[in-house]
Amino acid sequence: MLYSALMIFYAFAGENQLIGRWESKPSEKGNVTGVVFKDSTFEGYVNKKPFVSGVYKMEKDTFSFVDNGCEGKRGVYKIIFFSELDSLRFEPILDSCDGRRAGMSRLVLGRKK
């Protein structure tokens, strides 16, 4: 009940819940993927090594962005928050960059406190 109330509140309050550092759990090989979201930019990294930079827009639950890979192609994803807004995953809406689409579709991130 509280979770639903929070979701509705944040969706309408317009507060950007993405801002901050998010990280995956270690993969089987021990690799950790993370993203730092600022107001309109983000930096992605693997094992503390930056690998992608980009700009984004967040409208309700729709995340659209352009990064420095994928030849400038725009990606549009629905962001699904869960665990009381402390975890998220991406559901592709539109992305013609196959490698990125595959990578983002299996990415689950948790908020770093």
Added chain:
Amino acid sequence: MRRYIPIIFVLVIVIVVPVSFIKKEKTSKEELGKLLFFDPILSQDHTISCASCHKPEYAFADTSAVSKGVTRKKGSRNTPSAMNVSLLSSFFWDGRAADLEQQSLAPIENVSEMNLPLQQALYRLKNNKNYYRLFQEAFADEPTAKNLAAAIAAFERTLETSDSPFDNWKFSDDPNAVTDGVKRGFALFSGKGKCTSCHFGSNFTNNEFRNIGLFNARNLKDSGRSLISGKNEDVGRFKTPGLRNVAITAPYMHNGIFKTLKQVIDFYNDPGKVVPNAINRDSLLAKPLGLTTQEKKDIEVFLHSLTDKRFHEVSKRK
């Protein structure tokens, strides 16, 4: 003298007895791999080790266009850095090894490198008391090809770097970690320079094979990936190398043809001017990039910002 006997006895108990109970940690695969990496025991005439060509002070790369193996025999390709390899999906310039374990054994047997048949290498290790014990500790087994490969690969997987000015800027969010030139260079690297089309990822490689125009079947005869795949479209293609610590791993390209980063950037700016008769050059490089002198300098300083702090002394000399 007699009165000192109890004191001596107590001292023996206090000092010697606890020492005898200290249990030595078992040698790990990584530690064993490190010993092997630096030991010439794996070369035919006991003169070179992996580290002879993968020099630690140059990010585990070599400073020659091609390295010399046993009996000073020259290899055919430039020695790549052995650092930041844990995320790679293929190894060697032509990608003939699918994992680090496969890669780690090949130079031992290569006649131009260490020239030691694997069975002889294992014979030496089995008959070396120290190594026999260390393999038992690390693997609970005697030296085998599988264990030897696993040990060297485990050591190589420890050679990751993530403390460069660029990392401090992007990962640690410190805008003062790099100069404005680095920031402009990164923007050019990602944009006008089109570098991220191939050098994309946490180690600045997308692990693909590309023909950048260094094959002309005349003076540049190494056809690269096609020797492994047998495919025509792979003629002249080589694995895109990672760029971490690139400022200290000169010379560059599969044949070490360029001595400086400036030469590399000049080449990419207009490859046809440097190698006019290249065969099958990638369409990404079909047109000159049109970089200005300042833009080329900015890309170069950005590449320098990828040098891990542990190498800054070497970097200053470059």
